[in-house]
Amino acid sequence: MTDHPSTYKGQDCHRPGIQWDDRASLHHVGDGDGVLDAAKGLRNGTFADLVNHMMLMPEHERKDYYIEKLGDREYHASEVEELSKRDDFPRS
Template sequence: MTDHPSTFQADTDKNAGIEWDDRASLHRTDDGGGVLDKGKGLRSGTFAQLIAHMMLLPEEERGQYYIDKMGDRKYSAAEVANLAKHPAYPG
């Protein structure tokens, strides 16, 4: 599980592709962000687990949430739905 690139010998330690086992947290889109944003997560787990959880939500409610993948970025509901269809998705 890698959350950031390494600077050892100027190489990165990330594998090519999606790191499904990276830590992630589920957030509401209206949680306000801010300095304490990392503490406002509703659920945490691996990126793959949170994709699976989000896909269990009714489609009309998914837009109220996003996944914050540690060391990476925030993934919207539309991006999560596309990732759930990815051929390498372990779910």
């Protein structure tokens, strides 16, 4: 999984495109965020793994979940569906 380098004056911290191997967690919509947000994750893995997991859910259930990617960026059902259709999405 990608992380920023921990070295002093590290180079190449930013890579263009979607980082499919970033850390992410699956959350239930309305779980309250807050200080204990990380503990409320239902499943952890790479961003690609969780996009794939959500796409395996029945379509009517997807709206009840979202993916929180490293850095507190949330991806809800409609956006996850669009991401799964991208040419660069790593299909398993």
